[in-house]
Amino acid sequence: MATMDSVAVMEVAPVPDPTFIDATPLPPPPPPPAPLAALALRRSARCLNRPVRPSYAEQEPPKPPSGRGRGKRKRDEEKLEQAAAQGAKSPGRRASNAEPGERKPVPVIAAVPISCAGAAPAAAEDDGMGTGKSAKLRVKETLRAFTSHYLHFVQEEQKRAQAALLEIEAKGGLKRQTKGSKKGGKQEVEVEEREKRPSKRPDLKAITKMQETNAVLYPEKRIGHLPGIDVGDQFYSRAEMVVLGIHSHWLNGIDYMGMKYQGKKGYENLTFPLATCIVMSGIYEDDLDKADEIIYTGQGGNDLLGNHRQIQSQQLKRGNLALKNSRDNGNPIRVIRGHSSKTSYTGKVYTYDGLYKVVDDWVQNGLQGHVVFKYKLKRLEGQPSLTTSEVRFTRAEAPTTISELPGLVCDDISGGQENLPIPATNLVDDPPVPPSGFTYLKSLKIAKGIKIPSNIIGCDCEGDCASNKNCLCAQRNGSDLPYVSYKNIGRLVEPKAVVFECGANCSCNHNCVNRTSQQGLQYRLEVFKTASKGWGVRTWDTILPGAPICEYTGVLRRTDDLDGLQNNYCFDIDCLQTMKGLDGREKRAGSEMHLPNLHPENDSEAPPAPEYCIDASSIGNFARFINHSCQPNLFVQCVLSSHNDVKLAKVMLFAADTILPLQELSYDYGYRLDSVVGPDGEIVKLPCHCGAPDCRKRLY
Structure with missing residues (x-):
């Protein structure tokens, strides 16, 4: 296995069927191999003892004014x-x-x-600030x-x-x-x-x-x-x-x-x-x-x-x-x-x-x-x-037409499912090959045996919820809506413990600002082959901080069903763990407000690990190709719209910084160093190649 920056870009074996087609019926997950012949690697929205908070609101603690x-x-x-x-x-x-x-x-x-x-x-x-x-x-x-x-x-x-x-x-x-x-x-x-x-x-x-x-x-x-x-x-x-x-x-x-x-x-x-x-x-x-x-x-x-x-x-x-x-x-x-x-x-x-x-x-x-x-x-x-x-x-200009892209191996990996086509390019391999071994699906697929809670009562706002000071969805977020629309761009004001969006039972219109993450792909993106990190994703457009990029899609499974399996595209839904501050996770704004209302029965006792995960090994969208960085330009945000169960929240990626055209998208996978143990009981170390000034040098 080649050394890579992230497990997200490791490929599964190609399949003879067409690569980018609608999802096929889900087979049950294979039984665990005997004994642990491979690592069960999961990437999480938060990690143990995470050194960098994935927020665009980071700053040093304010000093008392003199x-x-x-x-x-x-x-x-x-x-x-x-x-x-x-x-x-x-x-x-x-x-x-x-x-x-x-x-x-x-x-x-x-x-x-x-x-x-x-x-x-x-x-x-380092200019001597001592930080x-x-x-x-x-x-x-x-x-x-x-x-x-x-x-x-x-x-x-x-x-x-x-x-x-x-x-x-x-x-x-x-x-x-x-x-x-x-x-x-x-x-x-x-x-x-x-x-x-x-x-x-x-x-x-x-x-x-x-x-x-x-x-x-x-x-x-x-x-x-x-x-x-x-x-x-x-x-x-x-x-x-x-x-x-x-x-x-x-x-x-x-x-x-x-x-x-x-x-x-x-x-x-x-x-x-x-x-x-x-x-x-x-x-x-x-x-x-x-x-x-x-x-x-x-x-x-x-x-x-x-x-x-x-x-x-x-x-x-x-x-x-x-x-x-x-x-x-x-x-x-x-x-x-x-x-x-x-x-x-x-x-x-x-x-x-x-x-x-x-x-x-x-x-x-x-x-x-x-x-x-x-x-x-x-x-x-x-x-x-x-x-x-x-x-x-003048600056690096994004391409204007897909057909003229050098190294083009696929016109649209989404097969027309997204609002905008997502081309794939490969200038590394000889001969160049497209990403393979998965079926593209823009929405989450539910595995057999998992029941999604029924829809909750929605707001009765007319038009946009931003114009109604008594909006029920705003109250769920603490009084204010989590998004602001400025010059027709919906942006998340700050990372939160959980974001409550308007859902199926809300009477507001489809373009309501509190449905910002539901609008689909809004930016021109490209999947491209990197020299040392496998596949990656970059933007052709300028993306402003707080703008939604995409949902991490795949198959919603129980975490226990994947234990012992090698899966390099699994994302734990750890919203509840973040809200409770478990395992060294940092709490975000709103954690204390949501916990008593949402999970009173679990307020003192919480599961030691996320109960559900998203498996994108065989089915998923372009998010599976977004690489890790120790200094990322994206952050992970859990979002709820139709129900209140944070254990089953949607996993969204948002821009943490202003991202310029042709910059690669990245987020922190959240592994704690020395947290991965091999079948022989020895700690497994994987070098990090993100190139950030504050790179931790290892992914785990």
Whole structure:
């Protein structure tokens, strides 16, 4: 047996019948061989002593805020709320009397030394934070924490928006009466309506939340590269860059170190303010981008209405002065380019393009006749190649047609069962062969002898349950629905102990947000042969955090029926074990709420292992080919819709991070190290080839 990253990709013997056909009647499982001649390997949604929580809401425990910082954070929050209430304009470089985004430095993180001879060397992966995690993992966890806060605030704003609009409609008669009433009456009503109009910037609230809990990754401004952020990394909002610390303001285009850094250790001979990062997003009409050389327009004087026009002259202060001082000091500056993107929830995608230096600066009259400050920046040598060219965004492009795929061995492994075809490619084997030995089935098949509980009472909502504050299904989830729909994309707000969706007895429509995981395949995927891990799955589309990928399908069996059998595609349904926190499993949100109601008889005594499993050895969908990773981009979520038995919950896979086109999908199989024992009683060790920075080096 070849060494593989995961047991999920080990193949069973080919069968002479057509590979991708409808499921045949289930034969009873074969009897166990005598004696244990093979391993019974099961992959679980959770594992014993799991080192990495498969959640996009991970973050370090919040530190208690200090007395000195509390007032400053409050002022920052008030600024963000005020900007949000007024409706933020297009992001650009804005001049102001204060220094927005400046926060009290955290002394535990030392600044990267300035190298005047060239770029500041890339910081080491472990920058002394003492977390025991790689810098890349800390970046990922910070973005997951931001996403969780962001989706919570999206949901909160949608609820507030609906309540405000209903109240305004209810007062419509009052407004008409007020028109003819005493002086000032109409104005008072309109002011009241404006005050109740919801904010459209949940990202700003998420920034505030991260700042309040000291969850910003690099709160102290740094010069040069930041650990864990590589050239070519992409961000889907300015808010994401703020919580990482790569660019510390959500609106200004120039980020700089203010006068409070003057005289600090490592900065004694430097002139402040000093620029650290700029964002180029096409706001200024005088900007000129030649990839390795940039002519950059200073901040101020722009109307910020999206028409790129200067309406007044700029002044040599704040960011403009910081860029001039950076030329004199010779320090490198991070450059981030922003481009329009239909796949981004903000309509923009931002790419970190590495370090540049200011080599010249001058003053001239702009295209509109106003004084503007100009800066010429050149990219430092020895860095990875650019992924942007001038102002056109380029990256690895997914194929447009299946027939032109190199190494195509199957047009659609689902045989038309899925919403979208899933091609299979093989550039590894000679001759290339398709995946074989199983029958594709998009839905779960129930083995003989297993009885599914009857359907429970459903909600009586009309249309979408999100518009009904008394929805029964929302109450099952703790008061709020587990999903939020933003720009027509349903996303899970956070991983939960169990998600209750609307089912057959609910009166809401098919497109209800609380049926998000029931909508079938929504993304273009490809099954492909890897060099060292067998078959894998990658996406052609951008997938946002919280988006459902698929259900893990196969044959629902009792776990005891498979004991002693070699089965490399078996998934334990361990929702109840996770809710109870058994065997070292971490509890998720909602565990305490659900247990007393769902399983009072088992509250003190619980089965030692999952009672049911999903066997995808001979029947299943593309989920059987998704590989393991110690740093996965998917997580497992148990979902219930028609009944309340968590032991028989559906096993769903959701996106934990933003997954870009042509990235491989992966989740943590959940094996505890040294948990697999061979027939001779010796511990079996299987190397892991996932390649993650925090790889455990072994699958089990």
